[in-house]
Amino acid sequence: MTAPLRIGNASGFYGDRFDALREMLTGGPLDVLTGDYLAELTMLILGRSRIKDPARGYATTFLRQLEEGLGLAHERGVKIVTNAGGLNPAGLAKEIRELAEKTGVPVRVAHVEGDSLAVPDGYLTANAYLGGAGIAACLRAGADVVVTGRVTDAALVTGPAAAHFGWGPGDHDALAGAVVAGHVLECGTQVTGGNYAFFRDHDIRRPGFPVAEIHADGTCVITKHDGTGGVVDIGTVTAQLLYETGGARYAGPDVTARLDTVRLGQEGPDRVRMSGVRGEAPPPTLKVGLNRLGGWRNEVVFVLTGLDIEAKARLVREQFADALARSRTEPDEVRWELARLDRPDAPTEETASALLRLIVRDQDPEAVGRAVSGAAVELALGSYPGFHVTAPPGKGSPFGVFEARYVPAGEVPHIAVLPDGRRAYQEPPVHTRPLHDAEPPPLPEPLPPGPVRTAPLGRIAGARSGDKGGDANVGVWVRDEDAWRWLAHELTVQRFKELLPECAGLDVARHVLPNLRALNFVVRGLLGEGVAARHRFDPQAKAVGEWLRSRHLPVPVTLLESAQAPEATV
Numbered sequence: 001m002t003a004p005l006r007i008g009n010a011s012g013f014y015g016d017r018f019d020a021l022r023e024m025l026t027g028g029p030l031d032v033l034t035g036d037y038l039a040e041l042t043m044l045i046l047g048r049s050r051i052k053d054p055a056r057g058y059a060t061t062f063l064r065q066l067e068e069g070l071g072l073a074h075e076r077g078v079k080i081v082t083n084a085g086g087l088n089p090a091g092l093a094k095e096i097r098e099l100a101e102k103t104g105v106p107v108r109v110a111h112v113e114g115d116s117l118a119v120p121d122g123y124l125t126a127n128a129y130l131g132g133a134g135i136a137a138c139l140r141a142g143a144d145v146v147v148t149g150r151v152t153d154a155a156l157v158t159g160p161a162a163a164h165f166g167w168g169p170g171d172h173d174a175l176a177g178a179v180v181a182g183h184v185l186e187c188g189t190q191v192t193g194g195n196y197a198f199f200r201d202h203d204i205r206r207p208g209f210p211v212a213e214i215h216a217d218g219t220c221v222i223t224k225h226d227g228t229g230g231v232v233d234i235g236t237v238t239a240q241l242l243y244e245t246g247g248a249r250y251a252g253p254d255v256t257a258r259l260d261t262v263r264l265g266q267e268g269p270d271r272v273r274m275s276g277v278r279g280e281a282p283p284p285t286l287k288v289g290l291n292r293l294g295g296w297r298n299e300v301v302f303v304l305t306g307l308d309i310e311a312k313a314r315l316v317r318e319q320f321a322d323a324l325a326r327s328r329t330e331p332d333e334v335r336w337e338l339a340r341l342d343r344p345d346a347p348t349e350e351t352a353s354a355l356l357r358l359i360v361r362d363q364d365p366e367a368v369g370r371a372v373s374g375a376a377v378e379l380a381l382g383s384y385p386g387f388h389v390t391a392p393p394g395k396g397s398p399f400g401v402f403e404a405r406y407v408p409a410g411e412v413p414h415i416a417v418l419p420d421g422r423r424a425y426q427e428p429p430v431h432t433r434p435l436h437d438a439e440p441p442p443l444p445e446p447l448p449p450g451p452v453r454t455a456p457l458g459r460i461a462g463a464r465s466g467d468k469g470g471d472a473n474v475g476v477w478v479r480d481e482d483a484w485r486w487l488a489h490e491l492t493v494q495r496f497k498e499l500l501p502e503c504a505g506l507d508v509a510r511h512v513l514p515n516l517r518a519l520n521f522v523v524r525g526l527l528g529e530g531v532a533a534r535h536r537f538d539p540q541a542k543a544v545g546e547w548l549r550s551r552h553l554p555v556p557v558t559l560l561e562s563a564q565a566p567e568a569t570v
Contacts, residue, residue, distance in 0.1 A: 004213040004220070005164045007157055007181070011035035011082075012188030014042045014059050020188070020209050021065040025072040027225035030211070031164070033073065034156040035062060035082035036186045040469065041531045043150065044291040044400040046086040047124035057087035058147075063095055070096070071105050074144065081135055081156050085147040087125060089113055090417070093147045108419035110138035112148040114412060123292040124400075128412045130286070131253030132178075133169075133426040135159025137416035141424075150289065154182030157212065158254045165216045169254075169429050176257035176279025177218025179250065184222055184240045184274070185210050190464075191222060191240040193230035195542075197462035197549060202231040219275040221267060232270040235462060235479065238516050242475025244466040246522050247511045248438040253286055253409065253429075255279040260438060260513050276515075284432035285406040294401035294533055295332075295361055298368040300376045301390040302356040305342070309354045312384035313338050316356060319383055323375035331362040331372070337537065355390070357537065361399065368396040400532030402469050441514050447485040451557045457499070458549025460563045461487060465545035472526040472541035474548060477518035483559050484517040490553070496521055499551040500544070 008030045010020040014037040024033055037059040050057035062084035073080050085092045093111040100107045112134035117126040127150035136159045138146040148155070161167065161178040184191050193204035208228020213221040222237055224230065241262060248260035256279065263276040304312045317336055324330060337357040346352035358376070360368045373393030380387055409428040416424040457476075460483050465474040474496075478487050497504045507524040526544075528535025538544065 002165070002216045004215050005032065005161060006030050006211055006213055007032045007034060007160060007185070008211045009034045009036065009185040009188055009209055011037055011062075012186065012190065013037065013039055014045070014061065016188055018061065018065065021069045022072065024209055024225070025069060025076060025078060027208070027228060028211070030076070030078045032079045032081060032160045034185065035080070035084060036153050036156060036188075037062060037082065037084040038086060038150060040289060040291070040402045041400070043086070043125050043127060043289060044402070044532050047291055050087055051124075055088070055091055058089070058092040059084035059086055063092065063099065066096060066099060067103070070100060070107060070145075071103060074105050074107055079139060079144055079146070079160065081146045081160055083148045083151055083156060085111060085149045087116060087127070087149060089147045089149045093417070096145055096147065107144040108142055109145045109147070110141065110143035110419045111146065111417050112138065112151065112415065113417060114415040115150040117288060117412065120290070123290050125291045126288060128286045128288045128407065129253060130412070130414050131155050131282075132157070132159030132162055133254070134414050134416040136163040137424050137426060138418060139163040141416075141418040141420070143419050152252050153186035154179040154252060155254065157182030157185060157214070161214050170431065172255050172279030172281065173277065174216070174218035174279075175255040177220060177274070177277040178214060179252055179255060179257040179279075180241070180259070180262055180274060180277050181212040181214055181220045181222070183245075183250070184237060185212055187240060187243065189230060190243065191236050192224050192232055193236055195464070196236055196239060197458065197464065197545070198235055204230050206230075218277060219273065222272045222274065223270055232272055234264050234266055234272055235477075237264055237272045237274070238477045238518060239462060239464040239475070241516060242473075242477065242518055242520055243464050244468055244473055245475070245520060246468075246473060246509075247520070248513065249280070249435060251283050251435045253282055255282050256433065256435065258438070260441065260515060263515055281431045281433040282429055283435045284409060286409050286412050288405045288407055290403045290405065291532070292401050292403075293398050294529060295363045295399060296365040296368045296396045297359065297361045297399045297534065298372045298394065298396040300358045300372070300393045302358070303353050303386075303388050303390060304356055304384065305349060305353040305386045309340065309342060313356050315384050316379065319379055320358065320375055323378060324371065327371045327375060329367055329371035331360040331367045333359075333361040335359045365396055370395065372396070399534055400530075402530035402532060404469055441512055443488045443512065444481070444485045444514070446489045447482055447556060452554035453557050453560060454552050455555045455560055456550050456552055457555070458546070460555060460559050461549060463545030463549050465541045465543070467527055467531055467540040469530045470525055470527045470535075472523045472544055474521045474523065474541075474545050475518055476521070476545070476548065477516055479517070480562070481517070482562070484514075486556055486559060487517075487519065488512065491519055493521070495553070496548075499553065500548055502526065
């Protein structure tokens with residue numbers, strides 16, 4: 001029987017724990033160590049850095065991590081695969097070779113390119129999401145380190161797994177299993193207890209980074225190095241499976257994975273087996289992410305304390321509008337948000353205060369700069385009692401916009417630049433299948449009627465939310481069958497909108513995943529033009545799930561009484 005391939009992850013984003021690469025290399029056995037440094041916002045950041053220095057455009061943190069990690073990986077025979085190349089994978093690969101020569105570590109470096117497309121006028125970046133084929137080609141050619149640009153997060157796992165087990169493009173089920181494993185690993189400690197709804201059940205002060213033990217058929221066990229913090233259980237894996245996904249079909253350039261076929265089982269402490277994943281041919285198109293500067297924004301936060309909060313807010317708005325009119329400046333967008341964080345008879349000044357946020361946006365930096373900051377500052381001695389702001393008004397800053405488009409896969413070159421410099425073109429999949437929604441699965445039998453008590457949804461349900469461009473997704477799951485029989489019928493789209501009024505006027509889709517006892521909601525347009533545009537105060541929808549869990553509704557008493565029961569196998 002072929003031994004499993006142990007793939008670990010040491011980074012979930014650009015800025016993650018710096019010591020993680022060393023900790024993963026020294027903490028236990030690994031065959032491959034991955035690092036995910038790219039996100040929609042990161043590409044914009046790298047795009048702006050490349051304008052200042054064309055030789056950059058990659059995640060410089062990774063290079064610093066390798067100063068120690070390169071030798072450790074070589075000593076332990078661990079391959080390193082990362083998308084830290086960003087907009088300049090060739091440049092980062094060159095820097096790694098120079099580092100290897102300087103430190104005397106004999107490693108073979110390869111990289112993958114072709115994702116960078118012609119940038120349309122007015123944009124900073126245009127990158128297609130490639131699959132794992134180029135990574136696999138580099139590893140098969142003997143690479144010790146593989147650097148990529150914009151590949152899917154899961155490609156960092158599908159590439160090494162395909163190279164190790166000899167999978168071809170038609171091994172859809174095995175590839176789908178690796179995609180699911182890659183999706184679970186991609187955000188690092190989010191699957192080992194970080195950002196977890198039921199965090200109070202575990203010690204997650206310093207969660208370890210995850211490891212996937214992948215088998216030849218695509219099944220895997222999600223775990224972590226012995227002795228590291230955090231936890232891996234069915235709940236933490238379920239939460240990450242739901243993160244930033246949509247329907248039952250999770251499409252990618254290698255394969256479309258059926259999330260409605262995933263089965264989880266607790267195999268032991270900090271060991272969750274994922275099996276049963278079915279795959280289908282990938283779609284004929286590749287997603288392309290484009291970033292551009294959308295304009296300029298400024299923000300002022302007024303602190304309103306004590307009595308008459310609404311009247312104070314109204315006064316500021318009227319005074320500010322008058323000041324702008326006198327300055328003959330009217331930004332394209334002026335938005336006010338009042339956060340009632342205050343409480344009556346508060347024991348501290350901070351808990352007696354509400355926050356009034358002013359957000360202005362315009363294509364012209366002057367329209368959001370001096371005129372706005374001046375209009376805010378001049379109110380200091382002539383406005384509501386207790387006037388102050390959280391920070392001095394600035395001159396504004398640029399904001400970005402992310403857009404997604406799709407192009408035929410055959411139009412995007414996918415090139416593996418092998419350790420010896422040869423360029424190996426990767427053919428697009430021969431067999432493809434246009435993406436379409438899966439048939440809605442049958443719902444379970446409803447829970448019999450019984451006494452209910454008003455309580456927060458989070459007393460029995462977990463949730464995790466995130467962003468995809470301007471859309472938000474909210475995954476909700478429960479831990480036993482009775483709770484699932486209730487949730488599947490209770491948390492409809494209508495109920496979801498009632499609980500989250502900000503979503504009431506938006507298009508919301510609900511996807512049912514019975515194997516996970518989970519519902520996944522996709523809210524179109526909640527985030528405006530995406531995270532870089534900072535449309536709302538939680539621009540990546542990270543806490544929408546926790547907001548939903550805090551909302552009260554009638555819950556069966558039997559479920560509340562059994563809410564602390566151990567998790568069952570699904």
